[in-house]
Amino acid sequence: MEANRIYNFNPGPSMLPLEVLKEAQAEFLNFQNTGMSILEISHRAPAYDAVHNQAKADILELMGLGDDYEVLFIQGGASMQFDMVAMNFATPEQRGNYVLSGSFASKACKEAEILDRGYVAASSKDTNFKHIPTQEEIKLSDDAAYLHVCYNNTIYGTEYHYIPETGNVPLIADMSSDILSRPLDFSKFSLIYAGVQKNLGPAGVALVVARRSMLEKSPENLPTMLRYDTYYKKNSLYNTPPAFGIYMVGKTAKWIKAQGGLEVMAERNKKKAALVYAAIDSSNGFYAGHADKDSRSFMNVTFRLPNEELEKKFVAEALEQQLGGVKGHRSVGGMRASIYNAMPYEGCEKLADFMEKFRKANA
Numbered sequence: 001m002e003a004n005r006i007y008n009f010n011p012g013p014s015m016l017p018l019e020v021l022k023e024a025q026a027e028f029l030n031f032q033n034t035g036m037s038i039l040e041i042s043h044r045a046p047a048y049d050a051v052h053n054q055a056k057a058d059i060l061e062l063m064g065l066g067d068d069y070e071v072l073f074i075q076g077g078a079s080m081q082f083d084m085v086a087m088n089f090a091t092p093e094q095r096g097n098y099v100l101s102g103s104f105a106s107k108a109c110k111e112a113e114i115l116d117r118g119y120v121a122a123s124s125k126d127t128n129f130k131h132i133p134t135q136e137e138i139k140l141s142d143d144a145a146y147l148h149v150c151y152n153n154t155i156y157g158t159e160y161h162y163i164p165e166t167g168n169v170p171l172i173a174d175m176s177s178d179i180l181s182r183p184l185d186f187s188k189f190s191l192i193y194a195g196v197q198k199n200l201g202p203a204g205v206a207l208v209v210a211r212r213s214m215l216e217k218s219p220e221n222l223p224t225m226l227r228y229d230t231y232y233k234k235n236s237l238y239n240t241p242p243a244f245g246i247y248m249v250g251k252t253a254k255w256i257k258a259q260g261g262l263e264v265m266a267e268r269n270k271k272k273a274a275l276v277y278a279a280i281d282s283s284n285g286f287y288a289g290h291a292d293k294d295s296r297s298f299m300n301v302t303f304r305l306p307n308e309e310l311e312k313k314f315v316a317e318a319l320e321q322q323l324g325g326v327k328g329h330r331s332v333g334g335m336r337a338s339i340y341n342a343m344p345y346e347g348c349e350k351l352a353d354f355m356e357k358f359r360k361a362n363a
């Protein structure tokens with residue numbers, strides 16, 4: 001770790017791999033001998049084209065997906081995907097089905113409801129989203145256009161550990177906070193989207209990976225920029241794309257490949273999460289985890305302390321130890337350690353060690 005950098009546990013935007021940042025820094029003023037930075041070159045220039053297409057190819061390769069899938073880069077964040085999914089695939093006659101497993105899952109559903117095309121297929125709201133609804137809890141409507149799930153719930157610290165079975169109904173997932181963090185059978189999903197500002201790059205790009213058959217034709221009455229087929233037909237270059245963000249996503253994908261791909265990411269992420277969960281579980285109740293154990297996230301670890309005074313003290317003293325961004329979201333309170341791909345093992349070791357010392361000093 002560089003002396004002047006902290007272990008950054010922020011939920012997003014969040015820590016990026018140091019190697020990626022340094023590489024971008026090194027070529028910032030003169031990208032590939034163009035005499036310009038990547039921020040300054042045309043999105044129609046061959047040098048940019050190569051960046052764009054390589055990023056797409058690397059993402060598909062990491063996910064183990066073939067030619068029947070396509071990668072899109074869209075602006076508007078994951079939040080605009082809430083709208084695009086509902087507008088492109090649901091109608092009042094064929095409703096979008098939603099599993100409410102947290103705040104963003106609920107926001108996605110709300111967008112469909114504004115358009116009178118949403119349906120709640122399962123919810124864990126009554127237990128403050130402590131668990132991921134099980135397969136048995138999910139009840140699809142007869143007219144389901146798709147099932148939408150939020151695969152990792154950033155605020156509550158829960159994550160799916162199974163892929164919902166939906167028969168012929170397309171499965172759509174918001175993977176904003178666990179994209180490319182572990183291998184999955186991605187071919188079970190018809191469309192996956194993610195705001196990239198947690199695991200992959202800077203804010204400003206939503207990554208969409210979808211079956212081509214989902215993207216070929218959007219409903220006639222949709223405006224141009226809200227249609228998936230606009231991005232699909234023009235290789236996400238219908239208008240000026242968020243080029244710098246895509247460039248950074250490409251670099252991070254290349255970094256993941258160089259580390260050994262998603263298997264290696266998953267192995268590391270599990271070990272990192274295990275350190276922090278062990279500090280919670282061995283604390284004799286001083287730290288109380290929010291998520292049910294079988295729904296725990298490998299990406300966001302949420303826990304409370306005995307009172308708010310101690311929580312404030314924890315945040316302040318953690319920062320003195322170069323452990324930043326550990327304050328939780330107000331809807332859960334307490335702490336949240338976001339430990340995405342770029343968080344090194346040592347960061348989690350240091351946090352677990354600090355938790356232990358803090359407990360001994362304050363219990």
Ligand SMILES: Cc1ncc(COP(=O)(O)O)c(C=O)c1O
Binds near residue numbers: 080152153155175195
């Ligand atoms: C799971 C999830 N979905 C959606 C969003 C919203 O993303 P954006 O800010 O890119 O719209 C977030 C942001 O934190 C998130 O964690």
